[in-house]
Amino acid sequence: MKGVPQGRYTKEFREEAVKLILEERLSLPDTARRLSLPLSTLGNWVRAHKEGKLTSIGVTKKPLTDAETELAKIRRELATVKMERDILKKAAAYFAKESLPGTRS
Numbered sequence: 001m002k003g004v005p006q007g008r009y010t011k012e013f014r015e016e017a018v019k020l021i022l023e024e025r026l027s028l029p030d031t032a033r034r035l036s037l038p039l040s041t042l043g044n045w046v047r048a049h050k051e052g053k054l055t056s057i058g059v060t061k062k063p064l065t066d067a068e069t070e071l072a073k074i075r076r077e078l079a080t081v082k083m084e085r086d087i088l089k090k091a092a093a094y095f096a097k098e099s100l101p102g103t104r105s
Contacts (some may be wrong), residue, residue, distance in 0.1 A: 008064045011055055017042060018049045 017035055020026045021042070028046070032039045048054045064072075 014045050014054060015049075018045050018054065021046055022049070 017031065017037065020031045020034075021028060026034075028042060029039060031037075032042045035042070045054060048056075
């Protein structure tokens with residue numbers, strides 16, 4: 001499942017994420033989970049902040065257009081819906097097999 005294309009977080013978002021770890025004393029894995037970020041990305045941001053280079057991350061990347069953002073959102077939704085559909089198919093097959101005559105209950 002793909003998320004938002006890489007390198008497209010705002011400077012303010014990166015600074016707030018680092019602040020949660022350094023000032024609020026949240027753990028790195030917990031913060032990454034809460035913000036839906038890869039653990040390695042957040043770790044890189046913390047390291048860059050300590051080196052004073054956090055603001056230079058992502059400078060060379062172009063910002064996402066509205067269409068790219070919407071496409072990433074729709075792809076995430078589609079992946080979720082496909083996963084839910086597959087789970088429901090398996091559950092329906094399991095319960096259909098269980099209710100057939102001559103099978104054990």
